[in-house]
Amino acid sequence: MTVRGALGRAVDRLEPRPRVVDWSLLALVAAEALTGLVSFVVATPDGWPVFWLHRSLGVAIVALLFFKLRRVRRNLTEPGRWRRSTALSVLAAVAALGALATGAAWVFGLDVRVSLWTLLSVHVAFGLLLLVVVPLHAATRFRLPRRADVEGRRTALQYTALFVAGAVTYRVQTALNTALDTAGADRRFTGSQPREGEGNDAFPPTSWVADDPEPVDRERYRLAVTGEVTDSLALPVEAVASGEAERALLDCTSGWYTVQDWRGVRVGDLLDAAGGTTEDASHVRFVSVTGYRWTLPVEEARDALLATHVGGERLSHGHGAPVRLVAPGRRGFQWVKWVTRVEVRPGPDPAQWVVTLVSGFD
Structure with a gap:
């Protein structure tokens, strides 16, 4: 068996059932929006769990989005498979990838301006777009999860691994910022970067x-x-x-x-x-x-x-x-x-x- 084939089989074992992936993405987008909004009013260090949860859930979205795009890639790449709902699918994918990319760049200390906006502001804009587009996208193919979709030890283990991986990735990223002395190493727990000087x-x-x-x-x-x-x-x-x-x-x-x-x-x-x-x-x-x-x-x-x-x-x-x-x-x-x-x-x-x-x- 080739390495590629072995890797494909491993991914197949880790991939949750399709409906579970879809509903999980919807739930995680809602949770990310909620933790993101709450984070706007948290300024003292005792509120760090809000930011930790927000970043960890973001890593879980990366994994689920991989499974989602792997499953529907042919629908997006072959024009003959396009439907009226495909435009929403593309917009949701762009918003999700934009939010993830700008969020990851920001935590590693990249400080690029988009007009008057910081990357963090762009990240928030993509997140708000997701909050609108994902429910609309879900409504075009609404299917409630079946009991068989969520039963079993396999599903529990998959999601446990998913969220543990998110937490571990967040800690690794923080350690890398410190070890490499990136601009992100000077961030507060809120993700904010320092502005030095007086006046x-x-x-x-x-x-x-x-x-x-x-x-x-x-x-x-x-x-x-x-x-x-x-x-x-x-x-x-x-x-x-x-x-x-x-x-x-x-x-x-x-x-x-x-x-x-x-x-x-x-x-x-x-x-x-x-x-x-x-x-x-x-x-x-x-x-x-x-x-x-x-x-x-x-x-x-x-x-x-x-x-x-x-x-x-x-x-x-x-x-x-x-x-x-x-x-x-x-x-x-x-x-x-x-x-x-x-x-x-x-x-x-x-x-x-x-x-x-x-x-x-x-």
Whole structure:
């Protein structure tokens, strides 16, 4: 028997049943989307299992996608076999391969820009496309798995091996990054790569979704402190700039992080200056000039900073001038830029998730 023949037989033994492969891919794409979205709000090291699971499941998708393409390759390569659903199949394959390739390149430290996007942003875009295309593709050939498809020790062993291989591959990749001293070795557990230096030029002025306002007039600017406080305030930017400094890490969901010295006013000091909060106060909402906003529990908000300077320099417009939120332990999109209002509320603001997706679209 030739080596090629022996290898083919080994692959045949490892390959799960077709319906199991199809439904597993659908489930894994959904799990990857869920862990990917959750990872956007995880900024502290105790959230590492989310990222570990996301990467391990990605390796499992690689194996299942191999089995899937091996089974349907003739349908894709021979025009006579094409159906109306084949275009969806091709689009799903392209999105899956794109997501896997950009994800793998990113974890090994490759930092290539696609217009204004990092590879991590491209990876997210492919993932969102998959989330739409894979269910549509599955609907064109909908077949529920049979009991015989999932029964037996063989299926259990195949999937155990699949997920163990994913976890082991993730650990090997991390070790290789360290051993080869690649750019990926400096990544945080979130996958973000470092941006070195001090001040505005040390890190990119990325914005969430479409937030891109005109520069704010410093002379006319007033920071409003309202809601569940004893006395409302309207402060000029000079009153905010006269505060204290704090060294904090900003971890952006577009794939980079930076450690900077920020200077401004502690939110707790602002609330005290407003006579303190009422008994009903539970959350503080920070609102941008664009309408973008984010809410923090009041005790966490008291320790946050409203910054006017970074690295000893006045904030540039791209970094949120004249005032931006500095919220240690939160991801970059929660560090609201161009803050004009601080609103103390009797509850959280669930609508902030909708606003983050539509703010800036005029």
